[in-house]
Amino acid sequence: MASGEWPVDADRAxxxxxxxxxxxxxxxxxxxxxxxxAGAPAEPxxxxxxxxxxxxxxxxxxxxxxxxxxxxxxxxxxxMAAELSxxxxxxxxxGRALARLHRQLDRVPAPPWLRRLGEGRRGGDRLLxxxxxxxxxxxxxxxxxxxxxxxxxxxxRGVDVALSWxxxxxxxxxxxxxxxxxxxxxxxxxxxxxxxxxxxxxxAAEVRLSSPDRDPAERASVARLLERMGERVAG
Numbered sequence: 001m002a003s004g005e006w007p008v009d010a011d012r013a014x015x016x017x018x019x020x021x022x023x024x025x026x027x028x029x030x031x032x033x034x035x036x037x038a039g040a041p042a043e044p045x046x047x048x049x050x051x052x053x054x055x056x057x058x059x060x061x062x063x064x065x066x067x068x069x070x071x072x073x074x075x076x077x078x079x080m081a082a083e084l085s086x087x088x089x090x091x092x093x094x095g096r097a098l099a100r101l102h103r104q105l106d107r108v109p110a111p112p113w114l115r116r117l118g119e120g121r122r123g124g125d126r127l128l129x130x131x132x133x134x135x136x137x138x139x140x141x142x143x144x145x146x147x148x149x150x151x152x153x154x155x156x157r158g159v160d161v162a163l164s165w166x167x168x169x170x171x172x173x174x175x176x177x178x179x180x181x182x183x184x185x186x187x188x189x190x191x192x193x194x195x196x197x198x199x200x201x202x203x204a205a206e207v208r209l210s211s212p213d214r215d216p217a218e219r220a221s222v223a224r225l226l227e228r229m230g231e232r233v234a235g
Contacts, residue, residue: 020213021150026074031063034070042070045150048111055108058101058145075145080134088180094134095187097144101132102161103191110154117155118203128153128160130207133167134184161197162204165189170221198229 016032017024021040025033036042046065049072053059060072078086080094110127118124129136130151138145168185189197205222208214 019148020211030074032060032072032074034072036068039068040150042066042068044113046070048114048149048152051111052108052149057104057108058140058143059149060145060147075138075140075147077138077140077145080137080139080144083139084134084180084184085177088177088183091180091183092187095184096191098132098134098137098164098184099188099191101137101144101146102157102164105129105132105160106157114152114154117153117159117207124155126155126157128155128157130160130163131167132160132164156200156203158196158200159203159207161192162200163208165197166201166204166208166222166225169225170218172217172221201226201229 014026015023016026021038022034022036025035027033034042034045042065046062049059049062053061060075063071063073065071080098084091084094105127108127110125114127116124117128117130129146129149130153131148132146136146136148138147165185165188168181168188171181173181205226209219209222
């Protein structure tokens with residue numbers, strides 16, 4: 001079946017999420033279709049999801065990938081970000097859950113076909129999601145499920161943890177949601193060697209800010225965090 005043979009209309013599917021590079025539709029048969037707006041091939045992400053499933057990493061089951069469309073099982077449940085907003089008293093438990101997901105990735109060897117991030121860095125051959133934050137974790141019936149692996153790479157695991165720190169710290173939230181965010185973040189960081197994660201912050205900031213369409217407010221927030229930590233973005 002060629003890409004585009006699943007028409008996105010009111011009778012067949014409806015849009016449920018739209019990211020920077022792709023749209024996600026729920027089909028009438030209960031399956032999800034992730035479609036790249038630029039026509040990027042879906043097979044690389046599908047191959048990685050199948051690989052991760054063999055290591056019991058909680059990811060959606062791939063049904064098929066053809067052209068720019070990735071068809072997956074639908075995971076019923078809110079994102080971790082939505083759960084934090086709706087039930088802020090769960091912040092500490094959500095922080096621990098996010099840390100456990102990172103620990104699971106610590107145990108998975110990076111597949112050799114992934115691009116390497118940071119050529120020449122010592123220890124730079126581990127599996128990195130590069131966008132593992134509460135918005136990319138679904139709280140399904142069987143537990144948390146990690147989605148959006150399109151930018152995964154090989155590199156230093158500390159960079160992946162530091163990226164989660166940066167995204168959480170830089171997120172723009174309403175004042176009433178900020179205490180829960182900091183509780184989640186502090187609980188999350190307590191599960192790691194904070195000095196090692198802090199040392200990875202400049203490299204994480206480089207990754208996060210490498211996108212030219214990154215929000216100016218986020219850029220400023222990341223810069224303030226690095227200034228407080230006495231670090232700077234190289235380059």
